[in-house]
Amino acid sequence: MGRREGKKTLKFDAPPSIAAFAAVGGKKEGKGPLGGCFDFVYQDDSLGQSSWERAEVALQKEALQRSLDKAGTSKGEVDMIFAGDLTNQCIASAYGQRETDRPFFGLYGACSTMSEGMILAAMAIESGLARRAAALASSHFCTAERQFRMPLEYGGQRAPSAQWTATAAGAVLLEACGKGPYLTRACAGSIVDFGVRDMGNMGAAMAPAAFCTLFDFFSDTGSRPEEYDRIISGDLGRIGSEILCELFEKEGVNLAQKHSDCGCLLYDPATQDVHAGGSGCGCSAAVLCCDILPKLKDKRLGRVLFMPTGALMNNTAIQQGESIPGIAHLVELRAYLEES
């Protein structure tokens, strides 16, 4: 039986092990600093499909299949799948999983979906109701642009504070017993809205949610940034990351020493014009699976906090003058169990 630590932190009694993980990405992502770490990079972002939406479906299926292949297992051995994406009604996940015949839980956590799925998968394993569960998330630049912003053909200009939706997907396979890395603790986020209304500055909208979740986790567990090798937020980009570190500075905590952000890791700001950084469910999912988990697996990293962040608005809400609520779900990942 797991238990709660402090107010919101979840502590797994038998921390699930991450049996396998895989990341696939598009051409631009392949040219970034992590390009060589992806399991597969598509040179054509259509993935040979007749629509961008079908391309994202294919992307997500490929990530799951590669994680299964790496674990030497098959879909039939997965007890539950937790998946989500940014498309309206999450169709990349629904169409991506319609042939798997596995119990499916559709999620909407915007760019926080990867850790939302990992927490639920870990909870399912802790409850004894699943032995093996998959968490996956995807995004595609072209499906996101035409849905949230402009038709691609329009060539609309982007604000300097805007982020670039990654064409990428990541899949993680968790199991009850294994050699790690382990998901040891988690802190599921609450919705936080500080009143930011600018759709072109998601980092600022999500930073307060990241602050609240991380602050709750530190308070609940009595831990400090120094205890972690890296604290990696998802998709805050450069502006959101600065705000997050500033908010901690005001609390007398030096987060910057350990902090990095998936939105800043995926692209090279010198050669790739993504303005404030990367975003999209697939951004943090892919960075987790091509950079963080490999390093935990071969013990180059010992303890990591991984905290994707999501912005929970839609176009209609923004047109109605609403502000942008944010959320951040945190998981603690460890290379060794004996460290605890």
Next chain:
Amino acid sequence: MGRREGKKTLKFDAPPSIAAFAAVGGKKEGKGPLGGCFDFVYQDDSLGQSSWERAEVALQKEALQRSLDKAGTSKGEVDMIFAGDLTNQCIASAYGQRETDRPFFGLYGACSTMSEGMILAAMAIESGLARRAAALASSHFCTAERQFRMPLEYGGQRAPSAQWTATAAGAVLLEACGKGPYLTRACAGSIVDFGVRDMGNMGAAMAPAAFCTLFDFFSDTGSRPEEYDRIISGDLGRIGSEILCELFEKEGVNLAQKHSDCGCLLYDPATQDVHAGGSGCGCSAAVLCCDILPKLKDKRLGRVLFMPTGALMNNTAIQQGESIPGIAHLVELRAYLEES
């Protein structure tokens, strides 16, 4: 620790108890056969808000608050909230929960959301990571019409096979120990797509998913329809219900004797023109909370299977010629634990 029974069925070792539940609805729902059972019926479907989306937000908040009031508890005592709706990016849930400061898991299961949330809430309690968790879902006729179909002002005609999205919300509060009703078993659905492409006939698109989940549950547990007082699907409407019963007939199982459907229960076909029946996440959520759970609570029902169904497409997918994938999540509810 819970365990799996057969291939897909989840059996809760310490079945969570449903501490409280509440249903709120709009004017049309209030005039239906269950109108007198709602906790509150709004006479103005705008709920006094400046947009339909804000009205749905208010509807969902009201359902949760009323369930908390009935349990004699407050938001602070809820360890996790599982919520979803039909709006793009599930904003009714996100904006509805932005002031609760509780760990929030956003779901997208279309009209199956209520049972998806209940399964996850039960799993969280079974894992020991939550003592008390809420599951909620909402829909609003006017947010759904303009998003999925036509501007209301256009007055578009509806096909006879079309269903009417309910303006309603339901909230269920589960806890580790209590006097019931109990959530004893569950069967999380897989995505099933039999190739139906007609957005005006969702019942037909979802019926195969309902069949698969229920068939899996019967196979896994060795149980039969006769063992239940009622087997209630969500939102198949009249056409989908007929297909579901026909599919079971072909397997030699008489489902019709025990079967009813939330989409057929919410409105009176003689006096309310909803064509093939009701639909929307709020339809099954409200029918559960205003009809099924009250009868389980005062022991007028002993054993019930509740199985909301969802159609997982979006407008873009349909425009691209895709078929409609369906899903159905089942929960077994019992008035007494000693019956097991």
